[in-house]
Amino acid sequence: xxxxxxxxCVGAFLGVSQPKNTLTRSVNTxxxxxxxxGLSLFQGNTGEYxxxxxxxxxxxxxxxxxxxxxxxxxxxxxxxxxNSSALNIPSVLETLMNYFTVTSPSMNFTTDKYISYSSRIxxxxxxxxxxxxxxxxxxxxxxxxxxxxxxxxFVFDKDRNSYNYTDPELTAAFEHTxxxxxxxxxxxxxxxxxxxxxxxxxxxxxxxxxxxALPFQRILIDRNSRVVQVESPVVIKNGTLKNEITVxxxxxxxxxxxxx
Amino acid sequence: xxxxxxxxxxxYVLPIFLGRPIVRFIYKRNLTYPFISYFMAGSLLxxxxxxxxxALKTIIPLFxxxxxxxxxVFFLSFILLPLxxxxxxxxxxxxxxxxxxxxxxxxxxxAFSIWQFHGPYSFNWDLYEHQTLINTILGGNLSLIPSRxxxxxxxxxxxxxxxxxxxxxxxFFQTSILSYWTTISFIHLGLAIFASYLLTKELTxxxxxxxxxxxxxxxxxxSSISYTTLFFIPQTFTALLFVFLITQLISEAKNGRxxxxxxxxxxxxxxxxNHYIVxxxxxxxxxxxxxxxxxxxxxxxxxxxxxAIMAGFFLCLAGILFSSYIPLGFINSGEAQxxxxxxxxxxxxxxxxxxxxxxxFVPLGIFSALMSKKRIEILGITILVFLVSxxxxxxxxxxxxxxxxxxxxDAFIAIGIYYLLRQxxxxxxxxxxxxxxxxxxxxxxxxxxSWKGILAYKDSYTQVSPxxxxxxxxxxxxxxxxxTLIVSDPATQNILEPLSTINSQGGAYSNKATxxxxxxxxxxxxxxxxxxxxxxxxxxxxxxxxxxxxxxxGRYFLWQRSLKTQKMAFxxxxxxxxxLTLENIVYANHLLSDPxxxxxxxxxxxxxILEVKK
Numbered sequence: 021x022x023x024x025x026x027x028x029c030v031g032a033f034l035g036v037s038q039p040k041n042t043l044t045r046s047v048n049t050x051x052x053x054x055x056x057x058g059l060s061l062f063q064g065n066t067g068e069y070x071x072x073x074x075x076x077x078x079x080x081x082x083x084x085x086x087x088x089x090x091x092x093x094x095x096x097x098x099x100x101x102x103n104s105s106a107l108n109i110p111s112v113l114e115t116l117m118n119y120f121t122v123t124s125p126s127m128n129f130t131t132d133k134y135i136s137y138s139s140r141i142x143x144x145x146x147x148x149x150x151x152x153x154x155x156x157x158x159x160x161x162x163x164x165x166x167x168x169x170x171x172x173x174f175v176f177d178k179d180r181n182s183y184n185y186t187d188p189e190l191t192a193a194f195e196h197t198x199x200x201x202x203x204x205x206x207x208x209x210x211x212x213x214x215x216x217x218x219x220x221x222x223x224x225x226x227x228x229x230x231x232x233a234l235p236f237q238r239i240l241i242d243r244n245s246r247v248v249q250v251e252s253p254v255v256i257k258n259g260t261l262k263n264e265i266t267v268x269x270x271x272x273x274x275x276x277x278x279x280x
Numbered sequence: 281x282x283x284x285x286x287x288x289x290x291x292y293v294l295p296i297f298l299g300r301p302i303v304r305f306i307y308k309r310n311l312t313y314p315f316i317s318y319f320m321a322g323s324l325l326x327x328x329x330x331x332x333x334x335a336l337k338t339i340i341p342l343f344x345x346x347x348x349x350x351x352x353v354f355f356l357s358f359i360l361l362p363l364x365x366x367x368x369x370x371x372x373x374x375x376x377x378x379x380x381x382x383x384x385x386x387x388x389x390x391a392f393s394i395w396q397f398h399g400p401y402s403f404n405w406d407l408y409e410h411q412t413l414i415n416t417i418l419g420g421n422l423s424l425i426p427s428r429x430x431x432x433x434x435x436x437x438x439x440x441x442x443x444x445x446x447x448x449x450x451x452f453f454q455t456s457i458l459s460y461w462t463t464i465s466f467i468h469l470g471l472a473i474f475a476s477y478l479l480t481k482e483l484t485x486x487x488x489x490x491x492x493x494x495x496x497x498x499x500x501x502x503s504s505i506s507y508t509t510l511f512f513i514p515q516t517f518t519a520l521l522f523v524f525l526i527t528q529l530i531s532e533a534k535n536g537r538x539x540x541x542x543x544x545x546x547x548x549x550x551x552x553x554n555h556y557i558v559x560x561x562x563x564x565x566x567x568x569x570x571x572x573x574x575x576x577x578x579x580x581x582x583x584x585x586x587x588a589i590m591a592g593f594f595l596c597l598a599g600i601l602f603s604s605y606i607p608l609g610f611i612n613s614g615e616a617q618x619x620x621x622x623x624x625x626x627x628x629x630x631x632x633x634x635x636x637x638x639x640x641f642v643p644l645g646i647f648s649a650l651m652s653k654k655r656i657e658i659l660g661i662t663i664l665v666f667l668v669s670x671x672x673x674x675x676x677x678x679x680x681x682x683x684x685x686x687x688x689x690d691a692f693i694a695i696g697i698y699y700l701l702r703q704x705x706x707x708x709x710x711x712x713x714x715x716x717x718x719x720x721x722x723x724x725x726x727x728x729x730s731w732k733g734i735l736a737y738k739d740s741y742t743q744v745s746p747x748x749x750x751x752x753x754x755x756x757x758x759x760x761x762x763x764t765l766i767v768s769d770p771a772t773q774n775i776l777e778p779l780s781t782i783n784s785q786g787g788a789y790s791n792k793a794t795x796x797x798x799x800x801x802x803x804x805x806x807x808x809x810x811x812x813x814x815x816x817x818x819x820x821x822x823x824x825x826x827x828x829x830x831x832x833x834g835r836y837f838l839w840q841r842s843l844k845t846q847k848m849a850f851x852x853x854x855x856x857x858x859x860l861t862l863e864n865i866v867y868a869n870h871l872l873s874d875p876x877x878x879x880x881x882x883x884x885x886x887x888x889i890l891e892v893k894k
Contacts, residue, residue, distance in 0.1 A: 029715055272885075
């Protein structure tokens with residue numbers, strides 16, 4: 021009878037609707053959540069998202085060939101599996117622990133490789149750790165982690181160099197509101213910058229995302245794909261490659277520029 | 281926090297001690313659960329006195345300056361409270377209340393902590409509209425009909441009884457409004473769990489089943505439309521009183537008595553005026569139960585109860601199946617359409633609240649109770665089946681009636697669970713209860729995550745931000761008692777009006793004309809045109825030629841970006857705080873560039889308040 025009762029209790033629990041926003045945690049004025057693309061930062065229902073995703077991250081092989089972590093072919097063949105929708109014991113525990121802020125959102129993808137994006141949140145700091153497993157016998161020269169931005173976003177550095185086209189009226193408003201002047205650096209589609217911090221500010225949300233590179237990392241702005249990439253040298257241990265990207269969320273450009 | 285607690289407790293305690301001498305004077309013998317009768321008698325006396333005094337106030341100029349509430353409460357307290365010491369003590373077995381009080385406190389504490397986790401204030405969106413009406417009463421106005429006091433209420437679904445009682449409890453202490461509502465929500469949850477315990481105990485005479493029912497009530501929250509346990513609003517308060525009344529009736533019947541007709545009539549009247557629709561159904565069931573118990577021997581002689589139950593069951597089934605064929609298009613339009621749910625919608629609501637607990641254990645509970653053939657349990661089944669059938673019928677708003685059925689459902693889930701537990705030894709029984717509690721709290725946490733997800737804001741979940749509270753304080757300090765009208769999107773108005781006490785057109789329920797005007801505002805950039813459009817908006821009950829304050833909040837801009845159909849719907853709001861963006865600031869600066877029509881009075885990261893000039 022005990023076993024029967026436990027089975028009924030488990031059955032009762034299986035009826036519960038899996039929340040759509042299972043894994044969401046706040047990082048200052050933004051929220052971090054999981055999606056089919058990976059992890060993303062967003063704000064309320066403004067519809068603006070900033071992704072950390074294997075569909076935009078890349079690996080550069082020893083022969084100089086650069087490929088996405090997940091290729092279009094793999095998507096077309098339907099070999100990409102994620103951990104997003106299953107209602108099983110690990111996902112239930114993860115959801116509950118995330119609600120009580122014991123854990124932070126994470127997302128796994130499986131192709132011929134195992135790719136995971138996990139997060140750590142402390143105050144307004146967010147660190148995304150990407151782990152790629154099953155990489156034996158592969159020579160990789162460089163790898164990049166990235167965060168996406170949107171077409172109308174301001175992408176700038178602490179010297180007020182602006183790396184994305186923005187609406188002139190909004191740019192004037194930005195300069196007037198935040199008492200600063202931006203210098204356009206938009207001649208090239210792919211810009212490598214010596215700066216160690218890049219800011220993304222969307223006119224459609226409040227808050228600024230500061231992407232911070234470590235001394236051994238390099239920042240690239242890819243206007244074509246609308247991503248800020250942080251490139252790191254590769255160290256593969258036991259077939260596993262681990263990288264991190266650190267971002268900080270500020271309330272306004274003024275606060276962000278002051279803090280860096 | 282302490283003041284909020286005292287103020288919230290006053291809501292219950294004051295009417296109880298005002299009503300006790302009256303009930304004891306009219307009704308000499310001891311009642312079971314007498315507090316419910318004391319509360320209703322005291323509340324009605326207080327409400328009637330307030331209405332009468334207000335009538336006097338409008339007739340006699342001498343009384344015109346009375347603030348009403350404080351004077352009436354002082355007067356009644358002066359007369360009635362000392363009488364409490366003169367009348368004999370209640371035949372009150374405190375021992376029998378210890379276990380239910382401990383159980384309710386424990387489960388309420390755990391459930392409320394899970395629900396409010398990282399949530400500083402109650403998530404009850406309706407509290408703001410109710411507080412608007414309460415503010416009007418605190419300001420010295422009163423009417424039986426809410427829509428005569430504030431245009432926030434377009435539909436008079438209840439009298440102002442509930443609001444008068446809340447006003448009486450808020451009149452004596454300077455308490456934070458949000459803290460008050462959070463505290464009273466917790467007390468309401470505790471009382472709902474307490475009621476669940478008592479009802480189940482009366483139905484089954486079994487403490488373990490009563491404890492299980494309490495746990496189900498605490499952790500299975502009906503988070504759509506009915507909101508029985510966690511939201512303190514007229515419909516849930518009515519449901520709670522209804523359950524206490526049925527519990528009292530059952531208890532009296534078990535002792536071979538029934539409450540006197542006067543008490544019975546007063547109780548029925550009370551729950552009816554507290555919520556006309558939910559209260560009417562509750563009062564009808566209460567009256568039917570009363571009559572059944574009073575005339576049970578006669579009824580059982582004349583009618584075969586088993587056949588009657590079967591007939592009733594098939595009638596309910598037919599009601600569920602054929603209700604969708606009744607042509608009710610005329611009531612299913614407008615806002616009602618949003619609350620016209622299909623059986624699948626209702627099934628999903630059940631899953632959200634209970635998982636499959638309801639489906640698996642209610643039938644087992646009913647089966648177990650039918651086997652026992654006890655008259656009282658049969659009465660419980662009849663009430664449950666009848667109410668659930670109404671909920672399942674294809675009419676708008678029927679899910680609201682689940683608030684009456686909730687505690688009966690929980691009782692029969694517990695009976696069903698116990699049907700399996702009783703066949704186990706002590707060790708496995710205890711282990712099963714632990715597993716059950718884990719599963720219940722898991723279901724509840726999932727429910728909370730789904731419900732609160734859209735309210736994530738900075739490090740918390742909330743419907744109102746510190747910046748909005750600061751703006752309310754500013755408005756209160758600078759525009760209180762002036763002829764000023766706030767104009768913004770419904771959600772911003774809903775929050776600012778009660779917290780600042782500055783009037784708006786309709787709060788969250790601004791009328792179609794206001795919504796159309798705001799939609800027109802979004803289509804033009806001309807400051808003078810916007811200014812004249814804003815002066816078109818007016819409160820029909822408390823109209824003003826005074827200032828218009830245009831509140832450009834993050835919510836306002838998001839609302840303006842919504843579809844026209846969404847902007848016209850009462851069921852659509854920007855539920856969570858929304859910071860201003862650069863685009864929003866550009867718009868505000870554009871209006872401010874015309875100082876003839878707009879001037880800045882306040883701004884923070886979430887809203888800009890502009891004074892509009894004609």
